[in-house]
Amino acid sequence: MQNQGSPYGFREGFRDGLPIGLGYLAVSFGFGILAVAAGLQIGETLLISMTNLTSAGQAAGVQILKGALSAGQATLTGLISMVLTQLVINLRYALMGVSLTQRLDDGMTSLKRLFYAMFITDEIYAVAYSKKNRVGARYFSGLAVAPYIGWALGTLLGAVAGHILPDAVTRALGVALYAMFIAIILPPMRTEKGVLACVLLSAGISCILTFVPWFHGLPEGFPVIISAVTAAAAMALMRPLGEEAQAA
Amino acid sequence: MRGMVVLYVAVMALVTYLIRMLPFTLFRKKITSSFWRSFFFYVPYAVLAAMTFPAVFSATASLWSALCGVAVAAVLALCKRSLTVVALSACLAVFVAEGIQFGFVF
Numbered sequence: 001m002q003n004q005g006s007p008y009g010f011r012e013g014f015r016d017g018l019p020i021g022l023g024y025l026a027v028s029f030g031f032g033i034l035a036v037a038a039g040l041q042i043g044e045t046l047l048i049s050m051t052n053l054t055s056a057g058q059a060a061g062v063q064i065l066k067g068a069l070s071a072g073q074a075t076l077t078g079l080i081s082m083v084l085t086q087l088v089i090n091l092r093y094a095l096m097g098v099s100l101t102q103r104l105d106d107g108m109t110s111l112k113r114l115f116y117a118m119f120i121t122d123e124i125y126a127v128a129y130s131k132k133n134r135v136g137a138r139y140f141s142g143l144a145v146a147p148y149i150g151w152a153l154g155t156l157l158g159a160v161a162g163h164i165l166p167d168a169v170t171r172a173l174g175v176a177l178y179a180m181f182i183a184i185i186l187p188p189m190r191t192e193k194g195v196l197a198c199v200l201l202s203a204g205i206s207c208i209l210t211f212v213p214w215f216h217g218l219p220e221g222f223p224v225i226i227s228a229v230t231a232a233a234a235m236a237l238m239r240p241l242g243e244e245a246q247a248a
Numbered sequence: 249m250r251g252m253v254v255l256y257v258a259v260m261a262l263v264t265y266l267i268r269m270l271p272f273t274l275f276r277k278k279i280t281s282s283f284w285r286s287f288f289f290y291v292p293y294a295v296l297a298a299m300t301f302p303a304v305f306s307a308t309a310s311l312w313s314a315l316c317g318v319a320v321a322a323v324l325a326l327c328k329r330s331l332t333v334v335a336l337s338a339c340l341a342v343f344v345a346e347g348i349q350f351g352f353v354f
Contacts, residue, residue: 023331026339044253051261056299061260065253074252079259086263092295093264097272099288102279110273117269123331126292168352171309172343178304179321179338181296186325188293195293202294203301210302227298228291235294236286 006105006136013135013142020123021146023180025154030173031058032158033165038066042159049155053121053148055177056224057089088225096125103129105136112137119144126184194239202231313345 028049035045040062052058064085068078097120108116116137124143128135135143162170189196209215209223218226279285308314320341324334 019330019332023335026332026335040253041249044249044257047249047254048257048260051257052264054264057260057264061256065256068252068256074255079256082256082259083263086260087267090264090267092291093268094271095288095291097268097270098275098279099291101272101275102285102288113273114269117272118265120268120272122292122296168343168346168350172313172339172346174307175304175314175317175321175338175342176335178300178307179317179335180331181300182318182321182338183325183329183331183334185293185296185300186322187328190326194290198290198293199297202297206298207302224295224298228294231294231297232287232290235290236283240282240286241289 005107006134006139008131008133008135008139010138010142013139014145015142016127017124017143017146020127020143021148021150023123024147024150025157026173027055027177027180028151028154029158029161030170030176031055031062032155032160033162033170033173034059034158035062035155036159036162037170038062039069040065040159042156045159046152046156050152053119053151054090054093057086060085060089088222091225092122092228093120093125096120096122096129100125100128103131103134105134107136108140116140116144119148121147123147123180123184194235194241197239198231198235201234202227205230308342309346310349312349313342316345317342 031049032045035048035058036042040048048058048061052061061082064078064082068074071078097117100120119140124147128140128143131139158173185195185199189199205227206223209218209226215223279288304318305311305314308317317338321334321338324337329337
């Protein structure tokens with residue numbers, strides 16, 4: 001099992017990445033609008049998307065930038081809160097990165113990992129992880145192309161459109177990101193009882209942490225991490241994966 | 249581009265990259281523990297669920313329009329439509345719902 005190359009090439013990766021890229025085009029369009037509304041220039045908005053490639057982290061980062069812009073200066077507190085916020089919101093990428101190492105072929109060297117790590121997102125991870133066999137650098141490079149272009153292009157279009165489109169349209173686009181999340185989690189909830197329970201548990205805890213006043217002191221991003229880690233750990237204890245799923 | 253913005257974005261990008269890169273590059277062992285394998289299987293679903301709920305209900309101009317967006321997204325997702333179709337349809341549903349509620353004012 002150890003010395004296996006991946007059967008998937010660049011083309012297969014590119015094909016698998018196309019729907020993600022299209023989805024990102026719509027979602028990052030919303031981000032572009034949001035960032036410009038927060039006072040960022042079009043070039044600055046594009047820079048964020050091209051260097052970060054993450055929806056929730058970028059949205060939170062823009063809120064912090066908005067505060068810094070209205071204060072008129074960079075502060076140590078502002079920068080620390082940027083570090084902590086990104087750390088907490090994006091911590092799931094660390095988990096996904098470890099998880100993904102279990103599915104890589106032997107051609108994925110450290111140097112290649114340094115590069116491809118940049119492209120670990122929720123959707124790219126989910127698609128790569130769901131392949132029947134191991135994945136390698138060729139597949140991964142194909143997989144990342146459309147999402148990266150879609151994310152950057154959508155951001156640019158959104159930032160430009162933010163100046164042009166009426167408010168009613170830009171507000172409606174704000175729901176795109178969440179709709180995409182729903183599209184990822186719902187289908188497996190039907191077939192896997194464990195996923196169904198996990199989603200309900202995580203969403204339930206998240207609602208409690210949001211609505212119960214006692215938890216309102218939690219810093220931005222913490223409710224999501226607490227909910228997700230608790231729900232995933234609980235399900236791993238109560239409903240561990242079966243033998244065949246583990247061998248895959 | 250303003251220097252201050254570039255500084256904040258550089259910090260943001262560096263932290264995000266390190267979170268992705270360090271575990272992905274340094275972790276070499278095969279995970280054999282059933283608990284951890286199961287945990288990693290559940291994490292993405294748990295994260296997305298917690299990020300969506302309850303945040304989605306306050307993402308639009310009203311609870312009613314958000315509910316319309318979620319309902320449309322859920323139905324289309326269960327019909328296995330693509331991410332793009334689900335996302336755009338939900339946007340359209342929110343737009344129409346807010347139009348009905350507040351009037352289609354441009």
